[in-house]
Amino acid sequence: MTANSPAARHRxxxxxxxxxxxxxxxxxxxxVYEGARSITGPLLGALGASALVVGVVTGAGxxxxxxxxxxxxxxxxxxxxxxxxxxxxxxxTVVCVPLLAVTPALGAAGLAVACxxxxxxxxxxxxxxxxxxxxxxxxxxxxxxxxxxxxxKALDQVGAFAGPLVVAAMIAATGVIWPALAVLAVxxxxxxxxxLWLRLRMPDPAPADHxxxxxxxxxxxxxxxxxxxxxxxxxxxxxxxxxxxxxxxxISYHASQTGQVPLAAVPLLYSxxxxxxAVAALASGHLYDRWGARVLYALPVLGAAAPALALAAxxxxxxxxxxxxxxxxxxxxxxxxxxxxxxxxxxxxATAYGLFAAIQGAAALAxxxxxxxxxxxxxxxxxxxxxxxxxLAMVLLAFTTRAARRS
Numbered sequence: 001m002t003a004n005s006p007a008a009r010h011r012x013x014x015x016x017x018x019x020x021x022x023x024x025x026x027x028x029x030x031x032v033y034e035g036a037r038s039i040t041g042p043l044l045g046a047l048g049a050s051a052l053v054v055g056v057v058t059g060a061g062x063x064x065x066x067x068x069x070x071x072x073x074x075x076x077x078x079x080x081x082x083x084x085x086x087x088x089x090x091x092x093t094v095v096c097v098p099l100l101a102v103t104p105a106l107g108a109a110g111l112a113v114a115c116x117x118x119x120x121x122x123x124x125x126x127x128x129x130x131x132x133x134x135x136x137x138x139x140x141x142x143x144x145x146x147x148x149x150x151x152x153k154a155l156d157q158v159g160a161f162a163g164p165l166v167v168a169a170m171i172a173a174t175g176v177i178w179p180a181l182a183v184l185a186v187x188x189x190x191x192x193x194x195x196l197w198l199r200l201r202m203p204d205p206a207p208a209d210h211x212x213x214x215x216x217x218x219x220x221x222x223x224x225x226x227x228x229x230x231x232x233x234x235x236x237x238x239x240x241x242x243x244x245x246x247x248x249x250x251i252s253y254h255a256s257q258t259g260q261v262p263l264a265a266v267p268l269l270y271s272x273x274x275x276x277x278a279v280a281a282l283a284s285g286h287l288y289d290r291w292g293a294r295v296l297y298a299l300p301v302l303g304a305a306a307p308a309l310a311l312a313a314x315x316x317x318x319x320x321x322x323x324x325x326x327x328x329x330x331x332x333x334x335x336x337x338x339x340x341x342x343x344x345x346x347x348x349x350a351t352a353y354g355l356f357a358a359i360q361g362a363a364a365l366a367x368x369x370x371x372x373x374x375x376x377x378x379x380x381x382x383x384x385x386x387x388x389x390x391x392l393a394m395v396l397l398a399f400t401t402r403a404a405r406r407s
Contacts, residue, residue: 023155066361068126073354089128150285157278162294243367244389273326
């Protein structure tokens with residue numbers, strides 16, 4: 001069957017439908033792992049974990065989900081197995097999260113098994129993300145990468161919004177945690193079935209339509225050697241923006257410790273932030289296709305305003321800061337990826353996505369440590385330092401957008 005035969009055309013989806021189906025896959029997958037993340041701390045605590053264990057496991061998991069992409073991005077480009085890695089990564093999430101439901105029944109081994117499942121699930125995120133982003137960038141090329149990544153992220157955020165609500169409803173109905181984790185197997189199966197269906201209708205990536213230099217051999221190649229200079233400038237700008245954006249963990253800690261937001265309302269605050277992220281992804285993606293990289297100047301502005309409000313004393317300011325934080329995250333996870341795809345040739349995109357995520361992960365870790373230390377000393381100093389990091393991001397972004405306009 002040739003690529004131009006009627007049967008092939010019938011099986012192949014249009015670019016927009018491909019983007020939407022990818023978005024639905026992410027919606028169901030986010031419902032699974034964001035639902036689990038909303039209750040990971042209490043689950044580990046119920047299994048006997050200390051606060052230190054909870055912090056180490058969840059922190060290590062987030063670091064793995066970003067830093068391991070440094071290995072799996074180049075692997076996708078060098079092997080061409082974009083679909084294999086995408087399917088394997090999603091399968092790890094779909095299997096590991098529902099298995100957390102059995103850990104309370106394992107007695108003394110329950111805590112160790114739960115920690116291992118949480119870490120393996122986060123590793124699955126690293127396995128799939130560079131390959132999936134490359135496939136999505138290819139599908140969105142003809143519809144506008146800004147809008148394509150924006151629509152995908154908006155659907156993704158719907159799952160992130162709904163997951164914690166589903167978990168909260170199940171816990172309210174049953175009074176225990178494990179049924180809420182078990183029920184997440186349903187959207188997990190839906191995600192895998194949709195992904196398999198899409199695999200049958202989306203061709204394998206074709207050879208590049210323009211010549212590019214071969215990947216740099218050895219360790220330097222795996223670390224992103226030979227990528228375009230504007231990519232490295234943009235990675236530095238994104239690192240400054242990420243390091244200067246407080247985590248929701250610190251925002252929720254501040255909100256509950258000050259008594260401005262009731263503990264039971266903190267998941268609702270997170271859901272509101274995820275909803276803001278969906279709107280911001282759609283808006284910034286649409287504007288990116290019209291205005292180009294200049295729309296990303298909004299990212300450091302959001303990153304500076306979010307902590308200034310979220311770490312304030314009033315409830316309204318905390319809510320507003322949380323919403324701005326969600327908007328910044330939405331832009332980071334959508335329009336930022338569109339610019340990476342435009343800066344890097346197709347055969348090196350998975351490598352670029354892996355390196356970019358690793359740089360962001362290191363910046364997030366450094367920024368989190370800095371924010372934690374300064375929070376205990378002076379909130380004013382913390383807000384000023386974060387604003388200076390966002391100013392640095394703005395300057396570096398100016399160099400990137402200038403290079404992008406020239407190209």
